[in-house]
Amino acid sequence: MNRKRVVIAGGVAGGATCAARLRRLDESADILVLDRGPYVSFANCGLPYYVGNVIQDECKLLLASPELFRDRFNIEVRTKHEVVAIDRREHTVTVRDLETGTESEEHYDALVLSPGAVPIRPAWPGTGLPGIFTLRSVPDSREIRNWIETRNPRSAVVVGGGFIGLEMAENLRHRGIAVTVVELAKQVMPPLDAEMAEYARQHLEAHGVNLVLGEAVVGFERRFNGGLVVRTQSGTAFETELVVLSIGVRPETQLARDAGLAMGERGGIRVDDQMRTSDPSIWAIGDAVEVKHWVTGQWELIPLAGPANRQGRVAADAICGRDTIFRGVQGTAVCGFFGLTVALTGATEKSLSRNGWRDYAAVYLHPSHHVSYYPGAKVIHLKLLFRKSDGLVLGAQGVGEQGVARRIDVIAQSIQMKATVFDLEEAELCYAPQYGGAKDPVNFAGMIASNVVRGDMELAPWSGLDATSATLLDVREPHEFRAGSIEGAINIPLGELRARSGELPRSKEIWVNCQVGQRAYYACRILAQHGFRVRNLSGGYNTYRVLYPEGVPQPAGSQVR
Ligand code: FAD
Numbered sequence: 001m002n003r004k005r006v007v008i009a010g011g012v013a014g015g016a017t018c019a020a021r022l023r024r025l026d027e028s029a030d031i032l033v034l035d036r037g038p039y040v041s042f043a044n045c046g047l048p049y050y051v052g053n054v055i056q057d058e059c060k061l062l063l064a065s066p067e068l069f070r071d072r073f074n075i076e077v078r079t080k081h082e083v084v085a086i087d088r089r090e091h092t093v094t095v096r097d098l099e100t101g102t103e104s105e106e107h108y109d110a111l112v113l114s115p116g117a118v119p120i121r122p123a124w125p126g127t128g129l130p131g132i133f134t135l136r137s138v139p140d141s142r143e144i145r146n147w148i149e150t151r152n153p154r155s156a157v158v159v160g161g162g163f164i165g166l167e168m169a170e171n172l173r174h175r176g177i178a179v180t181v182v183e184l185a186k187q188v189m190p191p192l193d194a195e196m197a198e199y200a201r202q203h204l205e206a207h208g209v210n211l212v213l214g215e216a217v218v219g220f221e222r223r224f225n226g227g228l229v230v231r232t233q234s235g236t237a238f239e240t241e242l243v244v245l246s247i248g249v250r251p252e253t254q255l256a257r258d259a260g261l262a263m264g265e266r267g268g269i270r271v272d273d274q275m276r277t278s279d280p281s282i283w284a285i286g287d288a289v290e291v292k293h294w295v296t297g298q299w300e301l302i303p304l305a306g307p308a309n310r311q312g313r314v315a316a317d318a319i320c321g322r323d324t325i326f327r328g329v330q331g332t333a334v335c336g337f338f339g340l341t342v343a344l345t346g347a348t349e350k351s352l353s354r355n356g357w358r359d360y361a362a363v364y365l366h367p368s369h370h371v372s373y374y375p376g377a378k379v380i381h382l383k384l385l386f387r388k389s390d391g392l393v394l395g396a397q398g399v400g401e402q403g404v405a406r407r408i409d410v411i412a413q414s415i416q417m418k419a420t421v422f423d424l425e426e427a428e429l430c431y432a433p434q435y436g437g438a439k440d441p442v443n444f445a446g447m448i449a450s451n452v453v454r455g456d457m458e459l460a461p462w463s464g465l466d467a468t469s470a471t472l473l474d475v476r477e478p479h480e481f482r483a484g485s486i487e488g489a490i491n492i493p494l495g496e497l498r499a500r501s502g503e504l505p506r507s508k509e510i511w512v513n514c515q516v517g518q519r520a521y522y523a524c525r526i527l528a529q530h531g532f533r534v535r536n537l538s539g540g541y542n543t544y545r546v547l548y549p550e551g552v553p554q555p556a557g558s559q560v561r
Pocket of ligand 1: 009010011012013014015034035036037039044045046047048081082083084114115116117135136137164252255285286287288303304305306308
């Protein structure tokens with residue numbers, strides 16, 4: 001019998017999953033996994049915690065060994081073996097043994113490319129100096145650990161304030177190192193909408209991380225004492241003893257390009273919905289491929305472990321003749337630092353407006369992660385994006401100390417099921433006092449958004465606050481109003497609103513706020529039924545504070561009535 005020979009280049013997230021799935025589907029296949037690194041199936045996502053000594057034993061990062069693949073799955077794994085060329089006509093790959101330098105040819109019936117991505121190391125002066133690191137592999141993390149343990153640095157600069165950069169910031173602080181994060185964007189976590197990232201900024205600063213936002217690093221120098229200087233475009237110089245570059249990754253595509261496989265416009269390998277490349281005998285998965293965004297339909301590079309694993313399964317299914325389809329990626333991601341969780345799924349407002357969407361709205365809410373009467377309740381800041389015309393859920397972002405990932409996961413699955421805000425409103429979720437509320441934050445998000453879609457409540461655009469001629473009405477209690485209010489707002493507490501509605505103009509729109517949005521909604525319903533034109537400033541004063549951090553002190557001219 002002719003055994004099908006499957007060669008897999010890259011044996012970590014996507015490649016290892018693909019190999020194991022192939023074996024489960026086809027006991028007779030001849031499977032060879034090649035990885036140029038010293039390990040297969042290691043936990044990239046755990047690397048920052050190994051640097052921080054939260055994970056103390058390097059072995060814990062190694063999820064499966066070549067021996068385990070051999071004994072359990074009858075799969076041959078060769079580490080320190082790099083695939084250097086593909087001969088598509090002959091169905092062979094050239095493999096270099098990185099220890100001996102010898103090369104050999106391997107035949108394939110099916111070839112799977114899972115080479116991942118490489119950290120971007122720009123050609124700035126001094127980028128190659130000792131003490132400047134990127135983090136992608138176990139040896140990378142070992143090098144940073146060794147540097148910390150032998151040099152005992154007191155300060156570090158992390159270039160890039162994205163997910164890995166902030167995880168590194170936390171772990172370096174955990175080692176007692178003072179950390180400065182320099183980020184080109186004016187916010188941390190650039191994939192997030194700016195106002196949601198603001199909570200993360202505040203939290204990082206409260207935990208002693210020095211954030212330098214809107215600054216471009218332009219180069220590095222070495223000091224005579226062995227230290228480093230990080231120079232930025234504005235002329236600032238940061239003296240430090242350790243630099244971590246975490247400014248993103250680019251897909252590892254050289255092999256595929258050299259073989260003439262089709263590439264996408266974002267620079268990743270182009271694949272069909274079964275992860276097949278432009279060559280029907282070659283599949284590509286993981287960080288190296290472009291994916292269709294589940295919500296926007298755009299081709300994107302979204303380097304995440306979950307999609308790489310799912311794609312590995314899809315490719316294995318396709319190689320074995322199954323018709324499994326990869327649905328696309330919706331960018332569900334989570335990151336934690338200093339006890340704060342930041343998570344997102346689906347489209348952001350940024351990505352919708354970049355893609356020219358108009359038919360969408362956003363609601364903000366700040367519920368407790370469980371009922372407020374049970375000790376330990378923590379606020380979750382949530383932003384839900386939905387299609388205004390029919391309520392289709394488009395995306396969500398959440399920030400808070402507890403219960404964030406659970407809510408974003410529920411919404412993530414809703415997005416994949418093409419659910420609407422009415423489905424979120426009706427979602428039946430776990431409830432006991434220490435876990436949630438009888439109306440869960442997800443239900444609340446659905447209810448608020450449903451009010452908008454049904455036309456029961458109009459949203460006021462936060463972006464229009466500066467220029468609006470609307471009357472701004474704050475319906476909180478006077479002591480809350482005095483503690484800080486929206487510039488120019490008047491204060492009529494909700495309990496007095498019916499009696500005092502005569503003080504409000506009928507000729508102008510009234511934009512209503514409270515602390516988080518709920519009392520403003522009640523106020524909107526009262527006023528709308530009395531013939532006023534009203535809109536709710538979604539998320540209330542809590543949202544205002546992150547959108548307009550400079551506007552927090554009570555401005556002159558606002559009045560308590
Ligand atoms: P990889 O897992 O990177 O595997 C690629 C392998 O291919 C590498 O071992 C490489 O050496 C090998 N290779 C490359 N070229 C060749 C060749 N020509 N021949 C042989 N071998 C080759 N994602 C999340 O979803 N959540 C997280 O919390 C998270 N945290 C992360 C933290 C860090 C520090 C890093 C680096 C990544 C993190 N990721 C996270 C991203 C996630 O790890 C990747 O999306 C995922 O590993 C991609 O899988 P892959 O198979 O495409 O590539």
